[in-house]
Amino acid sequence: xxxxxxxxxxCCRRIFTTMKAASFKTGTCVRLRSLSWLFSLSLSIxxxxxxxxxxxADYSISGYGTLGFAQTDKPYAYQRFVDDAGTFRRxxxxxxxxxxxxxxxxxxxxxLRLSPASDNDAKYRATLAWxxxxxxxxxxxxxxxxxQRIPLYLYSQNFDVGATYDFARLPTExxxxxxxNEMDGVSFxxxxxRADDEVVLDGFWGRSKSDVRIWLRDGIAGVQNAGSMFxxxxxxxxxxxxxxxxxxxxxxxxxxxxxxxxxxxxxSIPTTFPFVSIAPGVGxxxxxxxxxxxxxxxxxxxxxxTLTLGANVNIGSDYRIISEFAxxxxxxxALSTQSTRGYASILKRIDKWTQYVTIAFLKSQSxxxxxxxxxxxxxxxxxVPNAALINAAQRIGxxxxxxxxxxxLAIGTSYALSPTSKLKAELMHVRIGQVxxxxxxxxxxxxxxxxxxxxSLSYSVVF
Amino acid sequence: MIHARIRSAxxxxxxxxxxxxxxxxxxxxxxxHTNIKRLDAPxxxxxxxxxVIEVDGVAVTAINANAGSEVRTRFLQMFLNQDxxxxxxxxxxxxxxxxxxxxxxxxxxxxxxxxxxxxxGAIGYIDAADLQPGLNVLLR
Numbered sequence: 001x002x003x004x005x006x007x008x009x010x011c012c013r014r015i016f017t018t019m020k021a022a023s024f025k026t027g028t029c030v031r032l033r034s035l036s037w038l039f040s041l042s043l044s045i046x047x048x049x050x051x052x053x054x055x056x057a058d059y060s061i062s063g064y065g066t067l068g069f070a071q072t073d074k075p076y077a078y079q080r081f082v083d084d085a086g087t088f089r090r091x092x093x094x095x096x097x098x099x100x101x102x103x104x105x106x107x108x109x110x111x112l113r114l115s116p117a118s119d120n121d122a123k124y125r126a127t128l129a130w131x132x133x134x135x136x137x138x139x140x141x142x143x144x145x146x147x148q149r150i151p152l153y154l155y156s157q158n159f160d161v162g163a164t165y166d167f168a169r170l171p172t173e174x175x176x177x178x179x180x181n182e183m184d185g186v187s188f189x190x191x192x193x194r195a196d197d198e199v200v201l202d203g204f205w206g207r208s209k210s211d212v213r214i215w216l217r218d219g220i221a222g223v224q225n226a227g228s229m230f231x232x233x234x235x236x237x238x239x240x241x242x243x244x245x246x247x248x249x250x251x252x253x254x255x256x257x258x259x260x261x262x263x264x265x266x267x268s269i270p271t272t273f274p275f276v277s278i279a280p281g282v283g284x285x286x287x288x289x290x291x292x293x294x295x296x297x298x299x300x301x302x303x304x305x306t307l308t309l310g311a312n313v314n315i316g317s318d319y320r321i322i323s324e325f326a327x328x329x330x331x332x333x334a335l336s337t338q339s340t341r342g343y344a345s346i347l348k349r350i351d352k353w354t355q356y357v358t359i360a361f362l363k364s365q366s367x368x369x370x371x372x373x374x375x376x377x378x379x380x381x382x383x384v385p386n387a388a389l390i391n392a393a394q395r396i397g398x399x400x401x402x403x404x405x406x407x408x409l410a411i412g413t414s415y416a417l418s419p420t421s422k423l424k425a426e427l428m429h430v431r432i433g434q435v436x437x438x439x440x441x442x443x444x445x446x447x448x449x450x451x452x453x454x455x456s457l458s459y460s461v462v463f
Numbered sequence: 464m465i466h467a468r469i470r471s472a473x474x475x476x477x478x479x480x481x482x483x484x485x486x487x488x489x490x491x492x493x494x495x496h497t498n499i500k501r502l503d504a505p506x507x508x509x510x511x512x513x514x515v516i517e518v519d520g521v522a523v524t525a526i527n528a529n530a531g532s533e534v535r536t537r538f539l540q541m542f543l544n545q546d547x548x549x550x551x552x553x554x555x556x557x558x559x560x561x562x563x564x565x566x567x568x569x570x571x572x573x574x575x576x577x578x579x580x581x582x583x584g585a586i587g588y589i590d591a592a593d594l595q596p597g598l599n600v601l602l603r
Contacts, residue, residue, distance in 0.1 A: 060564040062558060097558070097559070104516060104523075105516070105522065157560035161559040164559055462555050
């Protein structure tokens with residue numbers, strides 16, 4: 001989810017206004033203030049198209065929504081919002097999309113989405129999820145410029161649209177590589193079609209903004225509040241995805257590489273926390289520059305490489321297997337999400353019902369897990385000056401390491417009320433190993449080796 | 464004698480069945496603007512699933528009958544081997560992966576004929592009973 005300021009809504013209003021009109025006679029380009037140059041470029045192109053008085057041959061408006069309820073058996077939150085009180089915030093979402101086609105080859109798509117804010121746990125926010133121009137010069141080539149979805153997963157493009165798949169919730173273990181899945185950039189798609197199958201190569205390059213949520217179970221009075229905090233990041237880079245489709249089955253793989261840094265001001269990202277030895281067997285980690293120590297090594301940006309594999313296979317008799325796997329590699333800092341993750345599902349369709357069983361896992365590599373364990377377990381004895389402060393800082397430092405060690409088993413069902421609406425229900429058991437940044441650990445405690453049961457009910461529709 | 468009658472009855476049933484099949488196949492006629500040549504069924508299916516937007520260098524614009532209409536149901540069955548639910552679900556996914564919207568819908572055969580004859584690259588389908596002389600029949 002992207003934090004959009006007023007300029008984005010300006011763009012949104014413009015697209016809505018222009019697409020609603022049957023003919024376009026606007027010659028003035030909208031001045032954009034602070035969006036990325038590519039997004040500006042796409043809208044400028046749009047304005048130019050408009051200024052040429054090109055009539056929209058066809059346009060259509062559609063919408064989607066999910067009303068989802070989820071509840072766990074634990075008092076602390078899982079996936080930001082879900083606890084034993086139950087919530088609609090985790091899975092409820094709505095959006096509206098406009099598709100316009102100019103002369104068959106040039107099109108424009110915009111999608112406005114209402115969902116929980118990416119930088120605030122208490123707010124909902126409308127964001128411009130898509131705003132791109134597409135150019136399809138012939139059957140097998142497609143080019144896009146503007147805000148679009150990064151093709152990381154099997155369900156990258158439509159994961160907000162619950163009516164288009166049977167899972168109550170796409171496995172979070174897999175679908176949490178990035179908190180934001182949109183970019184402002186360019187992409188191409190080349191298709192090689194044969195009678196019974198096709199190969200598609202997608203490539204993209206762009207820039208994205210995201211807000212990484214960090215949960216601090218404990219604070220330090222007057223210094224740092226406990227609770228959620230958000231790190232504002234930006235990434236630029238690109239990747240490719242190769243898909244093979246045969247009949248009713250799809251196989252795909254993707255590789256992407258982006259450079260990530262903090263946005264606004266000077267980017268300074270810790271690579272690790274150095275250990276400060278006070279006496280033999282006694283010491284602490286310098287998790288903040290204000291603590292004594294040699295200084296925290298930082299970098300301005302780090303490379304984030306992601307490899308994904310996916311398959312959605314019809315194995316006959318109305319059975320289907322869907323599976324994805326990802327490996328993220330972040331060699332330059334131990335605080336980020338270098339991990340292995342994936343899931344495997346088997347689905348069985350019986351008329352309008354589809355039942356499924358899913359197993360999923362998410363495990364960080366040893367560097368972040370070891371750093372988290374070391375920092376979290378560090379306690380200096382009371383005779384050390386400011387021991388309480390140092391110990392509290394250790395817990396805060398540990399919580400800033402994005403570390404995951406969890407797996408889950410889910411059984412669920414969906415019922416197709418119509419081709420455009422589904423009712424879904426799911427029971428899931430999540431098993432935490434050492435730690436998981438998807439869980440808001442309770443104050444003064446940890447979530448090691450705990451189990452969380454989650455029940456989810458939802459209704460999804462498109463119109 | 465009895466065997467002969469049974470054979471005759473079976474033959475009549477077979478002929479009736481064949482005639483019924485022929486009527487079903489003839490029930491929908493695909494028409495196009497005069498700048499489009501004849502189409503084969505696979506290409507037609509690709510056009511109506513959004514995977515083909517041009518044929519022999521001509522940009523095509525497909526027209527659908529209204530969802531749930533009898534002629535559309537027969538068209539989907541004959542040329543796409545799909546039912547309405549599958550077709551709607553297909554385009555729902557396709558729209559939300561950013562691959563465009565399903566073909567524009569028109570309710571009356573007369574509207575389809577008017578649009579197809581006046582719009583270069585247009586393709587539509589009508590009930591065979593509504594076929595008029597001079598229309599460019601692409602597939603039937």
